[in-house]
Amino acid sequence: GIQVEQSPPDLILQEGANSTLRCNFSDSVNNLQWFHQNPWGQLINLFYIPSGTKQNGRLSATTVATERYSLLYISSSQTTDSGVYFCAADNDMRFGAGTRLTVKP
Amino acid sequence: GAVVSQHPSRVICKSGTSVKIECRSLDFQATTMFWYRQFPKQSLMLMATSNEGSKATYEQGVEKDKFLINHASLTLSTLTVASAHPEDSSFYICSAGQGLSYGYTFGSGTRLTVV
Numbered sequence: 001g002i003q004v005e006q007s008p009p010d011l012i013l014q015e016g017a018n019s020t021l022r023c024n025f026s027d028s029v030n031n032l033q034w035f036h037q038n039p040w041g042q043l044i045n046l047f048y049i050p051s052g053t054k055q056n057g058r059l060s061a062t063t064v065a066t067e068r069y070s071l072l073y074i075s076s077s078q079t080t081d082s083g084v085y086f087c088a089a090d091n092d093m094r095f096g097a098g099t100r101l102t103v104k105p
Numbered sequence: 106g107a108v109v110s111q112h113p114s115r116v117i118c119k120s121g122t123s124v125k126i127e128c129r130s131l132d133f134q135a136t137t138m139f140w141y142r143q144f145p146k147q148s149l150m151l152m153a154t155s156n157e158g159s160k161a162t163y164e165q166g167v168e169k170d171k172f173l174i175n176h177a178s179l180t181l182s183t184l185t186v187a188s189a190h191p192e193d194s195s196f197y198i199c200s201a202g203q204g205l206s207y208g209y210t211f212g213s214g215t216r217l218t219v220v
Contacts, residue, residue, distance in 0.1 A: 031208065031209075033208050033209065035211070041143075041196055041198070041214040041216070042211070042213050042214065043198065043211040043214075045208065045209075045210060045211070048207070048208030086149070088149075088209075092139070092151060092154055093139055093151065093200065093209055094151060095141075095149040095150075095151070096148065097147075097148045098148050
């Protein structure tokens with residue numbers, strides 16, 4: 001099956017800073033989604049983005065399907081952005097290892 | 106938006122008993138549902154893919170007789186952990202989708218503790 005790699009594994013930011021999270025995938029995909037897992041385990045769907053660019057408030061995402069990567073941008077980070085960010089790819093939704101983000105006040 | 110309900114959210118059971126977890130799509134018909142297992146501070150590991158009306162497709166290394174999946178309707182899939190043992194303790198999460206163009210929505214997860 002497809003391999004999904006995320007970087008960095010851990011990220012510590014000061015509140016107000018911007019960040020970029022990356023997701024690489026080993027083959028072309030029909031589906032790519034970004035999620036935020038909150039401390040209670042709930043996966044919050046951030047973007048469905050197999051290609052192109054989308055924005056939602058302080059978050060935006062870009063997928064370059066031909067180069068097999070996707071980026072999640074977080075601007076003006078807040079402490080509530082802390083948690084684990086996952087990307088999942090392809091028809092059977094394979095997950096990357098995640099990026100653990102900590103935003104300090 | 107699409108809502109997926111998963112029950113129970115937490116269950117504690119004795120070793121040797123069976124536990125059933127339900128995953129329901131509340132406002133859409135889910136042709137495909139996925140079941141995942143997540144260990145602390147790790148990623149989600151796909152266990153099986155469930156398609157309505159057909160047998161589930163299990164990932165390599167997942168015991169079919171231990172983790173029984175039934176997708177009896179377009180809105181309900183169940184995962185039964187048969188004869189649970191302490192090593193089955195984990196966080197189990199389901200997801201459901203209407204089709205590729207819509208993405209997948211996740212349930213809130215079930216934390217299983219086998220004592």
